[in-house]
Amino acid sequence: MEKVTLFWFRRDLRLEDNMGLYYAYTQDSNVLPLFIFDTEILEKLEDVRDARVTFIHDQIVRLHEELKGFGSSLVVKKGTPIDVFRQLLEDYEIQAVYTNRDYEPYAKERDIAVGDLLKSHEIELLDFKDQVIFEKDEITTDAGAFYKVYTPYSKQWLAKYASLSFSPVTLDKRKNAFFQTKPLPVPSLSDLGFEKSDLYMPPLQVDKSLIRTYDKTRNFPASNGTSRLGIHLRFGTISIRILAQEASQLNDTYLNELIWREFYMCILYHKPEVVDNAFKPAYDRIPWRNNADDFELWCAGKTGYPMVDAGMRELNATGYMHNRVRMVTASFLTKHLLIDWRWGEAFFAKKLLDFELASNNGGWQWAAGTGTDAQPYFRIFNPESQMEKFDKEKKYIKKWVPEYGTSSYPTPMVDHKFARERALETYKNALERT
Incomplete structure (x- = not known):
């Protein structure tokens, strides 16, 4: 069996400034990227033309093409994550699994189950912070509790952010750390039980002029005054670090919207009962x-x-x-x-x-x-x-x-x-x- 280190894509569908992928790529060789169309999620969707599935599938095809430039490919599976990993353990000699953290209740349960399975085979599941600037207990009150009101949370967030230095992490093609393989097959939408949606998908485009005037235009629904980057943040086709850096230089109101996103993620992490x-x-x-x-x-x-x-x-x-x-x-x-x-x-x-x-x-x-x-x-x-x-x-x-x-x-x-x-x-x- 081939020895590989797996990188598991989830809400981080990009090669640029992807923290878990970067650490896998720079610290290990034979990195084989993986994406799982999770049937635990897909089977709950009611519309066979669910536009989000089309969007994800389009991004997987894009990643597949980008990885060809590294002489590698993307393993794309359909099933429950635990079943997929059981099969992967039979197909490959897995050295480690790298991924980025997710904070939703189902995701935390999923990762514990997969982590326990891997641990039983003496394989480590290594996870990293990627979809937020600050997570878990990084923004807390003086008493160490999580904030329950936005305004004091945002002040602490901004103060901590001001002390950060940032440069995007990139993959050096010269390192040649990806597992070298011929392109692997990508299941079609019909293979997944879905059909292509004809809904408009907002392009990945950071419009600096729009962000610069966001505070003046954002409340008027007839105007093109919002960035429409929500879907890209949701599935990680854009780096939150890059977007926050742009916002911090262009418009405080837009940056505040990104802070609201992290505030609610903090609430959900600490109080999943909500x-x-x-x-x-x-x-x-x-x-x-x-x-x-x-x-x-x-x-x-x-x-x-x-x-x-x-x-x-x-x-x-x-x-x-x-x-x-x-x-x-x-x-x-x-x-x-x-x-x-x-x-x-x-x-x-x-x-x-x-x-x-x-x-x-x-x-x-x-x-x-x-x-x-x-x-x-x-x-x-x-x-x-x-x-x-x-x-x-x-x-x-x-x-x-x-x-x-x-x-x-x-x-x-x-x-x-x-x-x-x-x-x-x-x-x-x-x-x-x-």
Whole structure:
């Protein structure tokens, strides 16, 4: 059997500035890259044209081509990670397995199981920090606890970041450390049980001029004012270190958005129970209405509130929703309709190209008032005033709700003033219960 050191790609689908890959490449020879289409994840997807699977498959094909330039290839497998590694142990004499850390609950369980299997064969699983600037307990209070509020976390993050020096790590082709092999086969989408999606995939492009003006443009959904790099951060086709370095030089507001991402990852790492429960336990007492008919109107973008409807239709058609509109639609579902934030979170998880568990969970709990936000529960967005403030000329509305202003557009499904008062009373009563 061939002796190899495996590098296991997961949320880091790039060769540039990839920490785990760099350490495998510089410290070992015969590095053979690996990617697993995890059936534990694939089998939970409902749409055979899930755009995220198409995106990942496209990136795997790209990596496969890039590795040819090193005289190597990419081992691509489909199955549960534990079963795939059992087979790899029969196919190769594995010296070590390198990978980058993931902080989601399923990923941590998966890595423990794979690590135990490898350990039983006296093989080490070496993992590295790659998808964040700071992880785990690197940003803590003076008492050593993790931060539960964003503002003090961000101040500590920025102070620590200012002391860092950074240069991207690269692979030296002269070292010739990759396992030399003919190109290995890459399964097709149909082999995986999927079909190609025709949704638009945002290109990997760091638009410096856009980032430079991000604080002025980011709130207006009709303009091209956001970077659309979320999917690339989610699957690691861009280095967070390179992007943060650009942001730190160009726009503090954009950098703050990257810090929010790490804050929510920190919350998820330290409190994985937030996946199923409110960050603030008392808020699990809220008696949600959970009206299924109301939920369907919200999902379809037929609420009678143009900003909400435009956002939901944009999401359904493109797999994307503008950040400002995400807040408005989430607030409407949880506060106006009193529908459990978990319903909305699950719908976004199915639809968003840039779905990331930590950020999706954190954003929904923020909107519902159940999360880390220091503000009390009584923040309730007015969808009409949000439209007047951020889409005054109705360009965004008219793009996604062409029947707006005609007799075919529905009247609001609930009165704003009534819904606001009902939400305040419902939250107040629930939180006062002992």
